[in-house]
Amino acid sequence: MRSNEMALAALLTGLLALPAAQARAEAPITAGEVMGNNCLTCHGSKGQGPGSMPSIRDFTEEGLVNKMTSFREGRDDDATVMDRHAAGYTDEQIRAIAAYIANLD
Template sequence: MKLLAFLMLCAAAAASHAAGNGQRLYASCAACHGTAGAGSGGVLPRLAGQPKDALADSMRAFKAGTRDATIMQQIAKGYSDEQIELIAAYLAAQPAERRK
């Protein structure tokens, strides 16, 4: 029983660490996409609350150059596939609507 509790604690810690890494990786995106993906009021889409797979697929398409963008193709090339997954997971976990 103690082993099971330990393994559950380790899994929770790993998930928390991954979420923190996603948040740190996203920090440079906030200038255009808003804090926690909430949008900045401009023409760029809100990213918060979108499906993780859709966000990751978009980033991979930017990285591969198969999705047109002014700047995102260059930015996405700087992230590994693992980092893209962490960012997508962080954004998907954010509230879809901004709370007032």
């Protein structure tokens, strides 16, 4: 087989394998995951609250929505910097973040 035939055979083999590889691929990243990962930067990779950082791991989805909304609206005395973080999120974004965080393994 000449080199260009070998290259074509390799390309076709790869293309035939593509649907199987795509079927095994992980689910696409959600907006909640992208935004929620910002939370995990401080609160730990699983929301466990390393060091003096509060844990967000055991919150329910609704509890996280309520807490973030409270921060955003300035109704939470524990706000520290969270009031500023939450201020930039819409209700829909807060719900997406809460869904992601509440379902971490």
